[in-house]
Amino acid sequence: EEVRKLVSNPYVPEEQVPAAFDTYAFFCYGHEEILPQLFIRMVEQTLGKDRFEMEKLCRFTLTMRKNYRPIQYHNWQHGFHVAHCVWRMIESCGMEFTWMEKIGLLIGGLAHDVDHRGYNNDFFKKLNLPMANLYTTSVMEQHHYKQTVSILQAEGHDILSSMSSEEYRDILNFIRTVIINTDLALYFPNNKFLSGLIEKDEFDIKLKPHRDGLISLIMTASDLCAITKPWETQKKTAKLIYEEFYMQGDEEKKHGIQPLPMMDRLNEKDIAKQQVGFINFVCKPMYTTLVKLLPKTEPLLSGCLVCKDNWEKEAAEVAAAGTS
Numbered sequence: 001e002e003v004r005k006l007v008s009n010p011y012v013p014e015e016q017v018p019a020a021f022d023t024y025a026f027f028c029y030g031h032e033e034i035l036p037q038l039f040i041r042m043v044e045q046t047l048g049k050d051r052f053e054m055e056k057l058c059r060f061t062l063t064m065r066k067n068y069r070p071i072q073y074h075n076w077q078h079g080f081h082v083a084h085c086v087w088r089m090i091e092s093c094g095m096e097f098t099w100m101e102k103i104g105l106l107i108g109g110l111a112h113d114v115d116h117r118g119y120n121n122d123f124f125k126k127l128n129l130p131m132a133n134l135y136t137t138s139v140m141e142q143h144h145y146k147q148t149v150s151i152l153q154a155e156g157h158d159i160l161s162s163m164s165s166e167e168y169r170d171i172l173n174f175i176r177t178v179i180i181n182t183d184l185a186l187y188f189p190n191n192k193f194l195s196g197l198i199e200k201d202e203f204d205i206k207l208k209p210h211r212d213g214l215i216s217l218i219m220t221a222s223d224l225c226a227i228t229k230p231w232e233t234q235k236k237t238a239k240l241i242y243e244e245f246y247m248q249g250d251e252e253k254k255h256g257i258q259p260l261p262m263m264d265r266l267n268e269k270d271i272a273k274q275q276v277g278f279i280n281f282v283c284k285p286m287y288t289t290l291v292k293l294l295p296k297t298e299p300l301l302s303g304c305l306v307c308k309d310n311w312e313k314e315a316a317e318v319a320a321a322g323t324s
């Protein structure tokens with residue numbers, strides 16, 4: 001079936017590799033059917049060929065794709081884009097990663113939102129849903145991790161089987177840290193910590209807490225990378241994000257809960273203004289810290305500033321239309 005087909009043809013011919021694939025600007029629109037092969041290409045380029053049993057790697061990749069839900073934004077393509085952004089950083093940001101960090105970031109990036117339902121952590125808490133009783137913090141992220149472990153341990157999916165039990169335990173711990181740190185709530189204290197170190201010129205990549213902070217920032221930067229893509233692509237993706245936000249807002253209203261302004265479809269006319277606010281409040285400070293630590297990630301910062309300019313133009317047009 002699908003696995004056999006992918007195993008018999010796991011590679012994309014060079015001329016079919018999308019043009020921008022080796023840049024941060026890559027986006028998968030129109031290349032959906034080759035994403036599994038592109039993930040295998042990234043794994044092999046970064047970790048070397050034949051480091052994994054190809055059949056298991058193919059089965060793992062396809063099962064990951066199957067366990068993402070067909071929702072507007074937090075779907076398989078989002079998982080792929082985060083893995084791709086992490087891969088670009090591993091390949092081009094000048095930082096030396098250990099083998100374990102590379103495989104943990106690639107698997108963690110691909111898997112970080114697996115089985116996402118399109119609702120955020122607050123939703124499960126506000127509605128007191130069973131998921132919120134399983135975990136207290138980072139509710140969905142802990143679920144994504146548990147899903148990832150059960151896939152890795154499923155029959156014929158154990159791509160890490162060649163490791164010793166200590167290595168296996170360490171890598172699962174690292175994947176857990178990587179996935180949990182995509183909880184945007186954890187970004188704020190992390191950015192405060194890192195920018196404080198930068199202020200005092202005390203950041204030292206050799207100190208574990210500093211390295212862990214940078215790896216967490218790499219996950220935030222990859223998770224939000226949609227905001228750095230070329231304007232036309234970013235605009236399309238923003239629409240998908242808002243479709244999910246409004247689904248959650250509608251559900252919350254049904255339960256008598258007032259949604260966040262960004263999740264209330266009555267505020268649809270404020271989208272441009274909200275995007276400018278989100279970029280100013282979250283993305284710009286975040287990518288600025290990242291570029292200070294990893295200067296070669298500058299395309300992410302400039303990409304998000306181009307989007308900010310375009311959203312500011314849209315916001316001005318909406319304001320002008322409003323007053324005419």
Ligand SMILES: COc1cn(-c2cccc(C(F)(F)F)c2)nc(-c2ccnn2-c2ccccc2)c1=O
Pocket residue numbers: 184223224225226227238241262274275278282
């Ligand atoms: C207002 O526009 C937007 C707001 N958020 C957002 C998300 C969470 C919390 C907050 C908090 F700031 F409100 F906490 C803001 N995320 C995005 C966004 C852009 C790219 N991924 N992504 C995203 C990231 C995570 C979840 C959904 C979407 C966005 O475009």
